[in-house]
Amino acid sequence: MSYPTSMQGETEQLRGEVERLKGELRRARRELRRGNENGRRSLPERILAEVPVGMGYLDADLVFRWVNPACRALFERRPEAVLDRPLAEALPQLAGLLTPVLQQVLSTGRPVIGQELPLCRSHNGRDTMSYWDVSAVPLHGPDGEVDGVLLVDVDVSAIVASERAQRREVENLRTVDRYKDEFLSVISHELRTPLNLVVGFASLLDDEAAGALNERQHEFVGKILNGADRMLILVNDLLDFAKIKAGRLDLAPVPTPYGELLQEVIDTMRPLADDKGQTLELTTELPKLVDLDGPRIMQVVTNLVSNAIKFTGPGGLIKINAYLAGDDVVTQVSDTGMGIATEELPKLFQRFQQLDMSATRRAGGTGLGLAISKALVEAHGGHINVVSEPEAGSTFYFTLPLQ
Numbered sequence: 472m473s474y475p476t477s478m479q480g481e482t483e484q485l486r487g488e489v490e491r492l493k494g495e496l497r498r499a500r501r502e503l504r505r506g507n508e509n510g511r512r513s514l515p516e517r518i519l520a521e522v523p524v525g526m527g528y529l530d531a532d533l534v535f536r537w538v539n540p541a542c543r544a545l546f547e548r549r550p551e552a553v554l555d556r557p558l559a560e561a562l563p564q565l566a567g568l569l570t571p572v573l574q575q576v577l578s579t580g581r582p583v584i585g586q587e588l589p590l591c592r593s594h595n596g597r598d599t600m601s602y603w604d605v606s607a608v609p610l611h612g613p614d615g616e617v618d619g620v621l622l623v624d625v626d627v628s629a630i631v632a633s634e635r636a637q638r639r640e641v642e643n644l645r646t647v648d649r650y651k652d653e654f655l656s657v658i659s660h661e662l663r664t665p666l667n668l669v670v671g672f673a674s675l676l677d678d679e680a681a682g683a684l685n686e687r688q689h690e691f692v693g694k695i696l697n698g699a700d701r702m703l704i705l706v707n708d709l710l711d712f713a714k715i716k717a718g719r720l721d722l723a724p725v726p727t728p729y730g731e732l733l734q735e736v737i738d739t740m741r742p743l744a745d746d747k748g749q750t751l752e753l754t755t756e757l758p759k760l761v762d763l764d765g766p767r768i769m770q771v772v773t774n775l776v777s778n779a780i781k782f783t784g785p786g787g788l789i790k791i792n793a794y795l796a797g798d799d800v801v802t803q804v805s806d807t808g809m810g811i812a813t814e815e816l817p818k819l820f821q822r823f824q825q826l827d828m829s830a831t832r833r834a835g836g837t838g839l840g841l842a843i844s845k846a847l848v849e850a851h852g853g854h855i856n857v858v859s860e861p862e863a864g865s866t867f868y869f870t871l872p873l874q
Contacts, residue, residue: 525624528610531617533558533573542624565590572607573620580617582608587627601628652716662706670699708839711770715846722767722850726760729768729800733791736772740780748785751776756794762874763851771844771855775804775867778840783808783864798873799853805866811859819857820845844869 519526525542529535535553543550546562558573559566568588576583584606604627612618673695675681676688684692714720737753744751772791779789787807794801811819820841848855848869859865 525622525626527553527622527624528619529558529573529622530619531577533570533620535561536619542622569605569622572605573622576607576609576620577617580609580611582606587631601626602631603627652713658709663703663710666699666703666706670696670703673699708843711843712839715843720846720850722764724762724764724851727763727765727768728759729757729761729763729793730755732765732769733772733793733802736769736776737791740773740776743777743780744789747780747783747787749780749783749787749789752788752790754790754792757800758795758873761800761871763871764847767847768851768871771847771869772802772804774840774844778867779804779806779808779865782806795873796870799870800873801868801870803866803868805864807864810861810863810865811857812861816857816859820855 519539522539523541525539525544525546527535527538527542534555534557536555538546538550538553543553546553548561553561558569562569565588572583572586586605588603588605590601590603604625606623608621608623609617610619610621673692676684677692677696711720733753733755737751741751776789776791783789783806789807790803790805792803792805845855848871852872853870855867855869857865857867
């Protein structure tokens with residue numbers, strides 16, 4: 472049977488095209504084979520294989536249909552021990568904890584994120600506890616119904632261990648801090664009794680109750696009294712600090728003639744200022760009575776004036792000014808002393824903080840005075856602060872509610 476020449480040409484052309492396509496197919500197969508041999512995978516496949524997070528897919532019957540390498544490593548199972556096996560068989564140790572979570576996701580269609588689960592593992596007859604952060608996300612089929620769950624798990628044992636160690640450390644520090652406060656409170660009370668005896672008998676000697684003293688003996692007794700008084704101030708600071716830390720700072724505010732209270736502080740501190748040739752000035756513009764705890768506010772003002780005297784040179788000026796600003800009473804203590812650098816100001820009202828150590832050591836102090844003053848002012852419902860700059864003096868001020 473013969474064909475027209477044109478038809479024979481088309482047939483040959485088709486055969487050639489078929490052979491060409493076969494060649495392309497063979498080349499494609501060779502490329503695919505070489506790609507597989509060289510371990511070439513798509514980007515999603517590489518991500519799932521390399522991500523350091525365990526991932527597994529369970530169908531609606533809670534049978535594992537897929538797990539990534541990290542998931543198998545966390546499970547410590549070979550693929551054949553997990554794939555196509557029910558959860559209860561693949562992970563008997565976790566089934567009791569995971570099953571309710573996965574069933575909840577299947578029934579509600581809502582994910583469960585970040586649930587911490589404990590797991591007891593056995594290695595060479597030795598049990599170790601580990602912790603997993605587990606999330607379960609519903610997967611929907613073509614009909615929109617939930618037909619499986621994506622299980623995502625991370626071993627957080629190291630994080631849990633670190634958090635527990637930190638909690639233990641914090642608790643230990645709190646215990647030490649509590650013991651320290653108790654020690655300060657007890658030792659301060661114990662020191663007060665012998666100090667009062669020293670002050671009492673030294674005062675009797677100074678008053679010549681046991682016989683006349685010569686000038687040199689009076690000088691020695693005066694040094695004893697000064698040292699004892701200084702020690703008593705330090706002990707009282709420690710006691711106040713212990714009370715503040717324990718939340719046992721009690722106030723007894725009553726209507727008080729505040730101007731007279733400030734004048735009493737000035738009269739008490741004037742001998743110290745006179746010894747340095749300093750001038751103390753008091754200006755008040757106040758109503759007659761202010762509701763406050765007199766001894767406690769006197770303690771605050773005395774501390775501020777004492778600091779001003781300590782850190783102001785001979786011939787300096789210290790001014791105390793009290794006035795009414797709205798419903799608050801403002802008290803200012805200004806000096807012409809050495810001043811304070813701006814970067815040092817935030818440290819001033821922190822306990823045990825001292826700035827210029829050389830100057831502070833010469834002047835004396837525990838570093839508690841301003842911290843105690845801050846607590847006393849705030850207990851009254853006020854606030855305390857400072858404005859200062861080096862070589863230009865300082866102004867400490869605090870406010871108190873009028874009532």
